[in-house]
Amino acid sequence: MPSVEILSRIQFAFTIAFHYIYPPLSIGLGLCLVIMEGMYLRTGIKMYEDITRFWIKIFALIFGIGVATGIVMEFEFGTNWAVYSRYVGDIFGSALAAEGIFAFALESGFLGILLFGWNRVSKGVHFFSTIMVALGSIFSALWIVIANSWQQTPTGYIIEGEGLEARAIITDFWEMVFNPSSVDRFSHVIIGSFLAGSFLVMSVAAWYIVKNRFVEPAKAMFKVGLCVATIAALAQLFTGHRSAHYVSEYQPAKLAAMEGHYDSSAVADMYIVGWVDAKSGKTTGIKIPGGLSFLTHGSFNAPVTGLNAFPKTERPSAVNFVFQTYHIMISIGMFLIALTLTACFLLWKKKLFSQKWLMTIFIWAVLLPQIANQAGWYAAEVGRQPWVVYGLLRTSDALSKEVKAEQVVFSLVLFSLVYTLLLVLFLYLLNKKIVHGPEMTPNEEDGSDEFSKRNIKQLQA
């Protein structure tokens, strides 16, 4: 049987990867909801209320699964990583507690009003609740990313005790919160989330347009999504660059793994695509010569610390995996910029919605931010190995001592079954809601239930 360490790592990776499908969607969707409902309050056009109601139902479905799978993450720290929990309790614990009390309570509290409060509270209070839910989901990401960033670039602590009795003691709360990577990683994650949510909105809208159903509301949805997505895709270029830069400064071994760079004395290239042979320490592929040198030192011929400079026990073992996930993320990011800018250009030319081929791409493009988010997360976390807290605590030391391999196998099998069921049900219900479409307010004049023509005129005016 595999070791408890491998099993626990698989379990953690599996449960977090599954969980990480949902929060980015709800964060991005939350922002789109605020815009849609804001448009309704501003213009008074009924259609915006109808699409807001439609997306709130989908939001609830996504949020529900996000919460259910998120609670698992919180408790897994204690069940599988008890030594880690004790080691970082001072720091990770406070961020987690802050997340619960400041963020999660906010979004869960107001979600009830969002869903069931339409007839119970005024429009203004409902809109306020929507904003609170959206803010809550962003705060939630903020605290979780802070906690995770501290693991990547720990600051604001001292170590007390020796060996396995050692633990990190907080010395400066704000230094812990604003550790060197918090801001860059948070902005990178949150914009990745905006992309995930806005691409879901555009995917559904594009599908309606291709199927010639709910065309007017679909165009309105698409514009909201495109607006968020374009700004986010461009901003991601900036945050991505900043994130890579912090990695080069604080986690040189991770950066070297991301680009498959082994020889410290050599100029470092930046690969577009490539393959790392970890055994021979060779990387082949299409590259920008000196690109990584330029990124880290601002010069195309400066040498960059390579993996060979680190003892084998202090560098990530799965170099090619880190390389590939990192490059998948970047390629998708570039493609999303091209895609959104093309769409914006065609929208300006008033040709966007008649381009069936582009709409078809948008239907499927919903998967791309998801893949990029997952890949980026894997690159960041696997690239940090063998440390669970970078440079301080090894993953292999962080395990729960009491837990036996068969217990982890039991829970792993349990979660695999439950999560498979969850995913099937989620996709089934999501699909059903999308096929059903928004409940459009009937037009008083001709009783058509698809969309009020008066509203279209108002919209075009």
Place this chain on the structure above:
Amino acid sequence: METIFGIDLPTLWFLVIGGLITGYGVLDGFDLGAGSLHLFFNKEESRRIALNAIGPVWDGNEVWLVISGGALFAGFPLVYGTILSTFYVPFMLFLVALIFRAISIEFRSKETMAWWRKMWDISYMVSSTLITLLLGLILGNLIHGLPFNEKHQFTGNLLSFFNPYSILIAFTTLSLFMLHGAIYLVMKTENRLYAKLTIMVNNCSKFFILCFILASMSTLIYIPHMTDQFKEYPWLFALPLLAVLTVLNIKRNIDNRKYFTAFVFSSCITAMLLILFAIGLYPNIIISTTDPANSISIYHAASSPKALRIMLLIAAIGTPLVLGYTIFVFWTFRGKVKLNEMSY
């Protein structure tokens, strides 16, 4: 040691966590209890009303579990890791049950087929009941104590958890939550369902009083360390006495159909039982049955004073906010449940 209002920081944080867990027990207690009663409602409409009574609030209630967990992690990381890894299998089942409860509520109304709804009804009841029983079982074992060696490592196995005392506490918790849930539902319903629920409330209160008497007797007889504190500070005996009076008061209010007052009292009883539990444990959280010296006390497990102070500040800012919007949401959805197109 550093103190605030004459109370040392670990004790203060012990009180904060106790308060949060009590908040969880009172709030999620009634919707878990409502879940355990779910299959006793036969008609589709009754089931929908029961679900919609907790619909807007259950998610917010569950947040208190997340906050309690985070607070325990932050305040007593050693205890957090030890409890969760010791109760590995029960906690995994607990988490799966939490998932099933959430998706049962969320998914049930999404299809109209009878088999679909029935499946989620069963899943909702089973998961709610399992969550409650597991919470009770873990609580019972914490009161009872478990075998720990001098390195604070658990030396028992899965069967160690199923001692008669802990099983009794599990059922006591179930009976309390069922009573609490039934009283909540009776406040939110009308007509025939209301009439049916008044009978249920009576039956639940009988079930609870029976469990309460058995649990109190067994604690007095078999769990000597729970009574140590009381021997030292005899005035503390006022608390169990108060608990008994509260239980009798619930009965009286139910007989007089004053359900809101009864609900306040069943909330109080949840709080009081947890207070008794906390007093019995203090200053330990994990009690070793192998050797009392192997127990983990709050002083041994606490985070640094600085971390505790920071988190007290976080709690002091956060708790009023959370209470504020909890009250706002409950106020928004006050009164009897009316089904409409937005309902589950």
